[in-house]
Amino acid sequence: MVAAHEARLHVATSVDDAVAVLTEAGGDAVPMAGATWLMRAELRDEPIRPLYVALGRIEALKGVEIAADAVSIGACVTHAELAGGLAGLPEMRGLAQAAGHAATPAVRAVATVGGNLAASGFAAADLAPALLAADAEVEVAGSNGTERLPLAGYLATRDQAAAGSLIVRVIVPRGDCVSAHTRLPLRVAGDYPVAIVSMNVAVSPDGTIADLRIGVGSVEPVAARWTALEEALASQPLDPEAAATAAREHAGVFAPRDGVEASGAYRVRVLPALVRRAIEALAASR
Amino acid sequence: MPVNLVVNGEERAVAAPPLTPLADVLRDTFFLTGAKHVCGEGFCGACTVLVDGKPAVSCLTPVGLLEGSEIRTVELLADPSGDLSPLQAAMERHDAVQCGMCFPGILMSLTALFETDAAPSRDTVRTALAGNICRCTGYERIVEAALSVCQPEAAQ
Ligand SMILES: Cc1cc2nc3c(=O)[nH]c(=O)nc-3n(C[C@H](O)[C@H](O)[C@H](O)COP(=O)(O)OP(=O)(O)OC[C@H]3O[C@@H](n4cnc5c(N)ncnc54)[C@H](O)[C@@H]3O)c2cc1C
Ligand code: FES
Ligand code: FES
Numbered sequence: 001m002v003a004a005h006e007a008r009l010h011v012a013t014s015v016d017d018a019v020a021v022l023t024e025a026g027g028d029a030v031p032m033a034g035a036t037w038l039m040r041a042e043l044r045d046e047p048i049r050p051l052y053v054a055l056g057r058i059e060a061l062k063g064v065e066i067a068a069d070a071v072s073i074g075a076c077v078t079h080a081e082l083a084g085g086l087a088g089l090p091e092m093r094g095l096a097q098a099a100g101h102a103a104t105p106a107v108r109a110v111a112t113v114g115g116n117l118a119a120s121g122f123a124a125a126d127l128a129p130a131l132l133a134a135d136a137e138v139e140v141a142g143s144n145g146t147e148r149l150p151l152a153g154y155l156a157t158r159d160q161a162a163a164g165s166l167i168v169r170v171i172v173p174r175g176d177c178v179s180a181h182t183r184l185p186l187r188v189a190g191d192y193p194v195a196i197v198s199m200n201v202a203v204s205p206d207g208t209i210a211d212l213r214i215g216v217g218s219v220e221p222v223a224a225r226w227t228a229l230e231e232a233l234a235s236q237p238l239d240p241e242a243a244a245t246a247a248r249e250h251a252g253v254f255a256p257r258d259g260v261e262a263s264g265a266y267r268v269r270v271l272p273a274l275v276r277r278a279i280e281a282l283a284a285s286r
Numbered sequence: 287m288p289v290n291l292v293v294n295g296e297e298r299a300v301a302a303p304p305l306t307p308l309a310d311v312l313r314d315t316f317f318l319t320g321a322k323h324v325c326g327e328g329f330c331g332a333c334t335v336l337v338d339g340k341p342a343v344s345c346l347t348p349v350g351l352l353e354g355s356e357i358r359t360v361e362l363l364a365d366p367s368g369d370l371s372p373l374q375a376a377m378e379r380h381d382a383v384q385c386g387m388c389f390p391g392i393l394m395s396l397t398a399l400f401e402t403d404a405a406p407s408r409d410t411v412r413t414a415l416a417g418n419i420c421r422c423t424g425y426e427r428i429v430e431a432a433l434s435v436c437q438p439e440a441a442q
Binding site: 004005006008009011035036040043048054080107109110191 | 303304305306307326327328329331334340341342343345346347348350351353395398413414416417
């Protein structure tokens with residue numbers, strides 16, 4: 001066991017430097033980005049690590065780059081930077097809302113995309129369902145080089161990732177679609193949402209759903225796609241009430257988590273209302 | 287290795303362990319006790335200071351990440367002669383302060399807001415204060431006081 005005052009910090013200068021130091025330290029070191037999750041480790045009864053590798057000075061992890069076919073988001077982009085960087089892109093509205101409304105202004109100013117996705121044990125991450133709905137991929141660097149994998153695959157394996165691996169960037173495809181992010185916090189801001197529903201939809205010329213992805217966060221321990229509801233709504237019009245009814249019918253697929261702020265059953269019960277709101281927002285933003 | 291900071295305009299070096307929260311460095315090393323270390327979880331905002339111009343919860347800011355950063359705390363707001371800043375004076379005039387625990391954070395969140403938006407709307411002021419919890423007041427007088435500084439005609 002290491003006490004907080006004994007922990008060391010290495011300020012990495014490049015991705016290679018960070019990977020090398022993390023790999024050499026094995027399980028004794030972890031990356032540190034905005035530190036808003038790591039600085040509360042003791043409150044969650046999690047151990048302090050002997051060594052933290054600060055990523056914030058690595059230029060390659062910064063910046064939101066917008067190309068014709070995709071948006072590339074550096075792992076150390078903060079929530080505030082992401083919300084600002086996506087402001088002009090209508091199809092990214094859901095992701096921008098997720099980044100711009102999570103947490104509080106002071107937390108959004110430092111908390112990063114990489115930290116949000118890599119914080120294992122954090123069920124209420126807002127960016128995870130938003131990026132699942134956006135069909136994002138994650139680029140991960142490690143001692144064996146760089147690999148690119150779908151976000152769902154990253155979330156499923158992040159706990160077993162080899163020491164030394166770190167998220168470099170997140171790649172979000174662009175397309176002719178609209179997106180929305182709905183969440184239920186118990187207060188207006190500052191606390192973790194009870195449940196989150198993110199949607200990304202491409203609509204046919206006749207107004208029906210051509211392609212739909214739904215990400216659900218904070219209900220199960222890890223954010224996931226709601227494929228049963230995606231299939232049920234395929235080729236349907238963007239009808240908020242009908243979608244809420246379908247959501248009620250397909251809510252049995254979740255194995256929800258109980259928490260101090262809400263029971264698992266409550267998290268599932270609010271999903272149809274969040275689905276209705278998301279479809280309303282999608283219909284309005286077309 | 288010491289971390290070099292500029293705190294309220296003065297160059298300072300601090301040799302604290304890297305994970306030490308900035309709030310503790312400010313209070314225990316520099317005796318700047320305005321920022322309050324209350325919840326230690328980032329939720330109450332009483333420890334809010336400006337790091338490179340942006341509001342930060344200093345309870346969750348490890349000092350080891352701050353090499354070369356510019357820190358501003360509530361102590362900088364009043365004139366060295368003791369005169370309150372316009373924002374502080376407005377809070378007093380609107381009788382907005384009760385126990386005062388939340389105020390150092392509230393003042394710094396509003397200072398950051400006014401530097402990016404000189405004439406924010408009522409909603410923007412509320413949003414900027416979303417991370418500052420006040421257990422005594424109902425926030426209304428705080429918002430009124432803030433609006434009275436930046437857009438006197440909008441405040442009632
Ligand atoms: C008051 C408050 C309110 C909050 N509200 C919300 C909310 O509404 N919604 C929400 O989603 N979150 C919320 N959070 C949580 C916060 O968003 C996350 O803690 C944050 O996104 C983590 O990012 P960070 O950069 O601070 O991560 P850090 O604390 O630096 O790291 C988090 C984890 O990710 C790892 N890590 C960091 N970067 C990388 C990388 N590039 N590659 C691999 N691993 C990495 C670290 O090792 C650690 O395990 C809140 C936090 C606070 C304090
Ligand atoms: S003490 Fe830092 S947010 Fe409460
Ligand atoms: S005046 Fe007491 S907490 Fe705000």
